[in-house]
Structures are given as C-alpha cells and as structure tokens.
Amino acid sequence: MKKSVLRAGATLLALSLVGVACGGGDDASGNGCEGDLKIAFFGALTGDAGNLGINIKKGLDLAVAQHNAENADNQLVVEAYDSQGDPDQAPALADKAIADPCVVGIVGPAFSGESAAVNPKFEEAGLPIITPSATNPDLSKNGWDIFHRALAGDDKQGPGAAAKIVADGKMKVGVVDDNSEYGKGLADIVQESLGDKAVELNSLDPEASDYSAIITAAKDAGVDAVFFGGYYAAAGKLAKQMADAGVTATFYSGDGTLDVGFIEAAGPAAEGAILTCTCAPFDTNPEFLKAFQDANDGENPATYAAEAYDAASVFIAAIKDGKTTRADILEFINGYDAAGVTKQLKWDETGEVTGSAVYAYEIKDGAIKGIGLIE
Amino acid sequence: MPDWLIIRTFWDLTVTGLALGSIYALVALGYTLVYGVLRLINFAHSEIFMVGTFGSLLASSQFLNIPLLEDGNYPYRAGMTLIFFLVVILIIAMVFSGISAVLLERVAYRPLRGNGDSIGAVALAFLTAFIVSLIFIDDTQVNVIISLVLTAPIAYSYLRIFKRGRKAPRLAFLISAIGASTAIAEAVGVWGTHGRDQYQTARILEKKTVFNLFGTDVRIDYVIVIVGALLMMTALTLFVNKTRLGRGVRAVAQDAETSRILGVNVDMIIIVTFALGGVMAGGAAMLFTLVYDQTRFNIGFILGVKSFTAAVLGGIGNLKGALLGGLVLGLVENYGSAIFGGQWKDVIAFTVLLVVLMFRPTGLLGESLGKARV
Structure with a gap:
C-alpha cells in the first residue's frame, strides 16, 4: 500500500515532467522507446473500488507473463497507473502514460468516470486503449478512434437487468444511483427500461455513511426490489442498512457491485442479491481458468479478469505481428477479428465489441454464483 | 394533512436524524472546546474521530477477539457480556481518540504557540522530514534514517522561527491543522491493513426494535446513540462547570493572559481541553461503529465537515450550542432530503447554516465558552 504514496509523489513529479516531455518534441508515435515495450494498466488498484482494478491487472499480468515465457527475445512489461478510480486523479496519470514512449497500449481506463476524463487525452496522443470494464454507453459516442471495449456497454446491461427484475416478478422497483458517470448512467437506463414499474429514489453519496433518508423513502414507496447503480462498497452499505431497517426488497445491482467486497460490506444482508454483468462467468473458458488458477495460487478469476486477458491478448498479438508504434497497433486493433476467451473480439467503428450477452449472478451462501444468461 | 413523503415518514426521519445528529453533536464539542479556549479551528479533529473508530475496530477484533461473522451470521452478544463488551469498546475508543488529540496538540499546535517548545519542535521536525522523504523514497527504513539526519537542522530552524514569545500567525495554525489532518488520514490509508x-x-x-413511536419502529442502536450522546454531553458540561480543571478551562477561554498571571497553568488547561474533545470524539466514534459497522481512512472527512457546521450553527465556543447545532443539522438533512431528494441533502444543510448566520451571525445560541453561566 505504500506504493500509493510513491504514486502520489510520482504524480507530483509527473506534473512537472509533463511539461518537459511536451517540450521535448512529439514522441506520441512511440518511436522513442528504449527498452521493452509496455502495456499499461490504467484504473483503480486502491480506493473504494480497487478490487475491480486488481482483477483486471491479474488478467493483464497473466497474458503478459504467458507471452514473456514463450518469447524470450520479445519481452513486455506491465506498467500500472493507479488512478483510485478518481476522475480528478486520472488526468495527471494519463499525461504520464502518454509521455512514456514505451507505453504502446492501455488496458483500461477501468471506470467510466475516469474514462470520460482521460480518453480525450489518449485520443489526442493516438494511444490505443481497450477497456475491459468501463461500460457507460456514451463513451463510444465521442468518435474516439482509440476507444475499444472488451464487453458490451450499459445500453445492453441496463435492459438486461430490467428484464431480469421483471422476470423475477417484481412490480415496484426503487432505483438508486451513486451519482457517478457509470452508476447514474446505468440506473437511468434501468429505470427507463422498467418504465412505470420504477420508483426513482434519487442519488446517494458513496462516501457518506448514512443512507437512512433514501431507505425511508424506499420503505414508504413499498418497493419489492431495489436497483442500485454504483460500486460495491456503497452497495454493501446500502444493502446492509436496508436489511437493518426491515426492508425486505430484493437487492439488484450491476457489474460495479459484482465483487466479494460487496459481500464483505453487506454481511449476511448480501444473501439473495442479484447482480448483472456483461462480463462472462469465470469458468467460461476452461483453458483460461486453469492458467489463471495456476498463476494465482488456485484463486478463481473474478469480475473483468477474463476481459482484461482478452484486451491484453489483442495488444500482444499486434506486437507479435511486428507492430511497435501506437499508430500501427491502433490500426491492427481496428482490423482485428479473432476469438478471445470471452467472446469473438471484433470492434465496430465506435469501439463497441460484437455480441451483447448479459449474465446474471446471485449471492448465495456468502459467494457469487453465476445463474446464467439473461435472455 | 397533505400526503407528502415528509409527513408520511416524519417520525422515521426524526429518529434517524436525531441519531446521526447526536454523533455530529459529540464531534462538534471537540471543535467548540478548542475554539473556545484557543480561538483555533482544529481541522484535524475529524481525524481524531477517525482514530476513535479504528480504536473501536481494534478493541473488538484484537482485544476482545470478536470475529466478523459466526456461522454466516453476526456475532451477537446478549446480557451482561454485551454491556461489558460495549463498555470496553467505548473506553478503548475514547483512549485512542483522547491520546491522539493530546499528541496532536503537542506536535501540530504547541510549537506554533511560541513557547519555545523544544520537544514539540523536534517531533514536528521529524514528522516534516519523514513526510517529505516519503514522497521520494519508498523504503521505511531509509525514510527513518533520512528523517533523523534532517531532524536537527529543521528543528533548529523551527525553534528560531518560534522562539519564546513569538507566536506564529493565525494562518500558520490553520495550515498546521490541515496538514495534520491530511497526514493522519493518509497514514492510515497507506499503512492500514486494508x-x-x-x-x-x-x-x-x-x-x-425496542418501541414504537407514532407508527415508526425505533431500533435499540438508535436509542443507545441518542441516550449515550446526551449522557456524555451532560458529563462534559458538569466537568466544565463544576470541577477545578473545568473552571480553568472557562478561565482560559475568557482571557488566557490574565489566567496565566493569576496562576492558571495555561498549557495544562489546553491539554485538558484537547483531551476532553478527543474523548467526546472517541465516544462518537464508538456510537458510529455501533450503528454503521464500518470505517475507513477518510471516514472523518464528511463527518468532520458536518460536525464543524453543527458547531457553527449552534454557536461555536458554546457547549449547548454544539448539541443544538448537531441535532438541528441531523434533522434538517433528513427532512430536506425527504422534501427535495437525497442529492440535495448537503445543499439544504448549508443553506440552513447560511440563513441562520445571516440573522444570527454568532449561531443559534451564540454565547462563547468563556461567558457561559455556571
């Protein structure tokens, strides 16, 4: 954890270095790299949703480790930029990544809020990104050539979640969000898809401790389900306080909540919660599952790990194909069409991946269980 | 009566608002006491609260060895065991907060008060060097060595600047407070196990649920929070009004220089003041973890801002004002979010503060600690 102080210091240094780098000529094409090429992780490794970033980094690490083991003469390095998922901290780190000529591709940015803040910078620098997790639908509508995502966006997840809630026979659904780019975006889509079954319960502050006012409103509305758009730490607090207040409504949430951190924070109140994700269950691909377990002491890959592995694999394929500049790699990705461990990896012009599966998960006996595709 | 959310859920909002308001009030006491005595806004007080929540965390997980879950359920205790555990957690939280408040005064404020305090200057110099070197070097041992080497020259210059009789400008206290607040929170964020x-x-x-109030179920934890907070505040008021040390606190609040001339040990009284504020924050921290079961390195930030607001709302420097301000703020936030929606909670709270200050610039009760009636 001490690294984050170093990073805070590094951020300060980066701020000053950026000036130097910008003055030193435009090296954004990536030609100035001396040493091994780098694939960067960009997202939260610490902070309120750090677990999700750690999952992503593990997938990326695995792909790079496999490549390095097979190609002694072409070693790659993983560079991690820990933004804490904070749109305010991300821009300085993005400048740092852009200034490093060895960084030729980014797996990330992990979250939608930070993506909106830094993707314009990556676009300007021509640095290709494949996000394994940022699902806000608006991200693909900016005309960014560098933008790709390895899973379907919330314009697919939202209707999927709403379909699941309706299929479960819920008649009155309280919709809450955490006011983040991702959370509010997803909650709005779910609310729209639910139509008159939805009761808007407004936003909560994910940093706050007390959600009693929103819970009182939920109780008053007599909801039989609550959908929360946001990340797992706040979701856990909300689910727990709901149970404490005697609200028996089923708790629904999206991919930001799909983490053991939710179960830790909510305790027994997490039981029976239903979570959706456009990410594939961890056992979709047995070969990947085994490789991941071998590399992580038998641990199963968690949310987004497989998507991150896919994203990294595309960059690695480009580098193996002899592409070493950001521009060449970007062109390679845009023309890519091959099977990954989660899905066929082929992007349209906006950077959306083909295929739109939404999976449902349930919290049962204190663990996340996949309960299949949502039709 | 119109069928509005606030009217339908009025008592529910009142109970939860009073509970959170009681916690605000307890923390607000720390701001108000220190302001009353030193005319200093101790922004690091929010971190004293945070340390208290970690005190109660350590008390339950390490000292009392209670697991988070037992057979998939909460580790509930009952009867005397429960009371004993709660009291132990409360005392440990108070000790953590009290000691850290006194240390804070020693390290962050006393060197600035111009008393030629060499121990404080050395401690402050060491901390300065340590924090600065942390930014550049990622190895604790090396950091400690560098800090030790740099301590002497920095301490010397601190002493030069703040030698006897030269008090630092007011702004320096403020910066020191903000710096201490960040340093404490970041230290926990960086070195904490999570x-x-x-x-x-x-x-x-x-x-x-213990009883029913106009159709609203009132939970035992809310009752404990509200009653506990009131008891602690009563004890504090009695201490300040009835004891010798309390008289000293009031005397220094009224006029520090005259008190010194009349034989009051002003430095001692300041330590007592910080300790009192810290103990109250520790009590608030224990009650907080009782209701919300969680904490984190920056838990004090929002709560600290709210409590400071409560102190100003009630009249900073006034003990009863802190209580009133805390409760009013807790209620206004809850009622406001029922009327305008949850995302307006903070806007409403601060609008109320502004309006009150417009008509009563010294807060609702507006009387300072020094002028308080016995």
Whole structure:
C-alpha cells in the first residue's frame, strides 16, 4: 500500500515532467522507446473500488507473463497507473502514460468516470486503449478512434437487468444511483427500461455513511426490489442498512457491485442479491481458468479478469505481428477479428465489441454464483 | 394533512436524524472546546474521530477477539457480556481518540504557540522530514534514517522561527491543522491493513426494535446513540462547570493572559481541553461503529465537515450550542432530503447554516465558552 504514496509523489513529479516531455518534441508515435515495450494498466488498484482494478491487472499480468515465457527475445512489461478510480486523479496519470514512449497500449481506463476524463487525452496522443470494464454507453459516442471495449456497454446491461427484475416478478422497483458517470448512467437506463414499474429514489453519496433518508423513502414507496447503480462498497452499505431497517426488497445491482467486497460490506444482508454483468462467468473458458488458477495460487478469476486477458491478448498479438508504434497497433486493433476467451473480439467503428450477452449472478451462501444468461 | 413523503415518514426521519445528529453533536464539542479556549479551528479533529473508530475496530477484533461473522451470521452478544463488551469498546475508543488529540496538540499546535517548545519542535521536525522523504523514497527504513539526519537542522530552524514569545500567525495554525489532518488520514490509508478500503467492525448488538413511536419502529442502536450522546454531553458540561480543571478551562477561554498571571497553568488547561474533545470524539466514534459497522481512512472527512457546521450553527465556543447545532443539522438533512431528494441533502444543510448566520451571525445560541453561566 505504500506504493500509493510513491504514486502520489510520482504524480507530483509527473506534473512537472509533463511539461518537459511536451517540450521535448512529439514522441506520441512511440518511436522513442528504449527498452521493452509496455502495456499499461490504467484504473483503480486502491480506493473504494480497487478490487475491480486488481482483477483486471491479474488478467493483464497473466497474458503478459504467458507471452514473456514463450518469447524470450520479445519481452513486455506491465506498467500500472493507479488512478483510485478518481476522475480528478486520472488526468495527471494519463499525461504520464502518454509521455512514456514505451507505453504502446492501455488496458483500461477501468471506470467510466475516469474514462470520460482521460480518453480525450489518449485520443489526442493516438494511444490505443481497450477497456475491459468501463461500460457507460456514451463513451463510444465521442468518435474516439482509440476507444475499444472488451464487453458490451450499459445500453445492453441496463435492459438486461430490467428484464431480469421483471422476470423475477417484481412490480415496484426503487432505483438508486451513486451519482457517478457509470452508476447514474446505468440506473437511468434501468429505470427507463422498467418504465412505470420504477420508483426513482434519487442519488446517494458513496462516501457518506448514512443512507437512512433514501431507505425511508424506499420503505414508504413499498418497493419489492431495489436497483442500485454504483460500486460495491456503497452497495454493501446500502444493502446492509436496508436489511437493518426491515426492508425486505430484493437487492439488484450491476457489474460495479459484482465483487466479494460487496459481500464483505453487506454481511449476511448480501444473501439473495442479484447482480448483472456483461462480463462472462469465470469458468467460461476452461483453458483460461486453469492458467489463471495456476498463476494465482488456485484463486478463481473474478469480475473483468477474463476481459482484461482478452484486451491484453489483442495488444500482444499486434506486437507479435511486428507492430511497435501506437499508430500501427491502433490500426491492427481496428482490423482485428479473432476469438478471445470471452467472446469473438471484433470492434465496430465506435469501439463497441460484437455480441451483447448479459449474465446474471446471485449471492448465495456468502459467494457469487453465476445463474446464467439473461435472455 | 397533505400526503407528502415528509409527513408520511416524519417520525422515521426524526429518529434517524436525531441519531446521526447526536454523533455530529459529540464531534462538534471537540471543535467548540478548542475554539473556545484557543480561538483555533482544529481541522484535524475529524481525524481524531477517525482514530476513535479504528480504536473501536481494534478493541473488538484484537482485544476482545470478536470475529466478523459466526456461522454466516453476526456475532451477537446478549446480557451482561454485551454491556461489558460495549463498555470496553467505548473506553478503548475514547483512549485512542483522547491520546491522539493530546499528541496532536503537542506536535501540530504547541510549537506554533511560541513557547519555545523544544520537544514539540523536534517531533514536528521529524514528522516534516519523514513526510517529505516519503514522497521520494519508498523504503521505511531509509525514510527513518533520512528523517533523523534532517531532524536537527529543521528543528533548529523551527525553534528560531518560534522562539519564546513569538507566536506564529493565525494562518500558520490553520495550515498546521490541515496538514495534520491530511497526514493522519493518509497514514492510515497507506499503512492500514486494508489501505484505502472499507473496514468492517464486528456487530455484537442485535438491532432489535425496542418501541414504537407514532407508527415508526425505533431500533435499540438508535436509542443507545441518542441516550449515550446526551449522557456524555451532560458529563462534559458538569466537568466544565463544576470541577477545578473545568473552571480553568472557562478561565482560559475568557482571557488566557490574565489566567496565566493569576496562576492558571495555561498549557495544562489546553491539554485538558484537547483531551476532553478527543474523548467526546472517541465516544462518537464508538456510537458510529455501533450503528454503521464500518470505517475507513477518510471516514472523518464528511463527518468532520458536518460536525464543524453543527458547531457553527449552534454557536461555536458554546457547549449547548454544539448539541443544538448537531441535532438541528441531523434533522434538517433528513427532512430536506425527504422534501427535495437525497442529492440535495448537503445543499439544504448549508443553506440552513447560511440563513441562520445571516440573522444570527454568532449561531443559534451564540454565547462563547468563556461567558457561559455556571
């Protein structure tokens, strides 16, 4: 954890270095790299949703480790930029990544809020990104050539979640969000898809401790389900306080909540919660599952790990194909069409991946269980 | 009566608002006491609260060895065991907060007060060097060595600047307060076992409904919070009004220089003041973890801002004002979010503060600690 102080210091240094780098000529094409090429992780490794970033980094690490083991003469390095998922901290780190000529591709940015803040910078620098997790639908509508995502966006997840809630026979659904780019975006889509079954319960502050006012409103509305758009730490607090207040409504949430951190924070109140994700269950691909377990002491890959592995694999394929500049790699990705461990990896012009599966998960006996595709 | 959300859920909002308001009030006491005595806004007080929540976390997980879950359920205790555990957690939280408040005064404020305090200057110099070197070097041992080497010259210059009789400008105290606040929170965020993540505290109190208030179920934890906070505040008021040390606190608040001439040990009284504020924050921290079962390195930030607001709302420097301000703020936030929606909560709270200050610039009760009646 001490690294984050170093990073805070590094951020300060980066701020000053950026000036130097910008003055030193435009090296954004990536030609100035001396040493091994780098694939960067960009997202939260610490902070309120750090677990999700750690999952992503593990997938990326695995792909790079496999490549390095097979190609002694072409070693790659993983560079991690820990933004804490904070749109305010991300821009300085993005400048740092852009200034490093060895960084030729980014797996990330992990979250939608930070993506909106830094993707314009990556676009300007021509640095290709494949996000394994940022699902806000608006991200693909900016005309960014560098933008790709390895899973379907919330314009697919939202209707999927709403379909699941309706299929479960819920008649009155309280919709809450955490006011983040991702959370509010997803909650709005779910609310729209639910139509008159939805009761808007407004936003909560994910940093706050007390959600009693929103819970009182939920109780008053007599909801039989609550959908929360946001990340797992706040979701856990909300689910727990709901149970404490005697609200028996089923708790629904999206991919930001799909983490053991939710179960830790909510305790027994997490039981029976239903979570959706456009990410594939961890056992979709047995070969990947085994490789991941071998590399992580038998641990199963968690949310987004497989998507991150896919994203990294595309960059690695480009580098193996002899592409070493950001521009060449970007062109390679845009023309890519091959099977990954989660899905066929082929992007349209906006950077959306083909295929739109939404999976449902349930919290049962204190663990996340996949309960299949949502039709 | 119109069928509005606030009217339908009025008593529910009142109970939860009073509970959170009681916690605001307890923390607000710390701001108000220190302001009353030193005319200093101790922005690091929010971190004293945070240290208290970690005190109660350590008390339950390490000292009392309570697991987070037992057979998939909360580790509920009952009867005398429960009371004993709660008292132990409360005392440990108070000790943590009290000691850290006194240390804070020693390290962050006393060197600035111009008393030629060499121990404080050395400690402050060491901390300065340590924090600065942390930014550049990622190795604790090396950091300590560098800090030790740099301590002497920095301490010397601190002493030069703040030698006897030269008090630092008011702004320096403010910067020192903000710096101490950041340093404490970041230290926990960086070195804590969970880093910046949330920590769960064991829930030993089953949150049963104890009685029904106009159709609203009132939970036992809310009752304990409200009653506990009132008891602690009563004890504090009695201490300040009835004891010798309390008289000293009031005397220094009225006029520090005259008190000194008349034989009051002003430095001692300041330590007592910080300790009192710290103990109250520790009590608030224990009650907080009782209701919310969680904490994290920056838990004090929002709560600290709210409590400071409560202190100003009630009249900063006024003990009863802190109580009134805390409760009013807790209620206004809850009622406001029922009327305008949850995302307006903070806007409403601060609008109320502004309006009150417009008509009563010294807060609702507006009387300072020094002028308080015995």
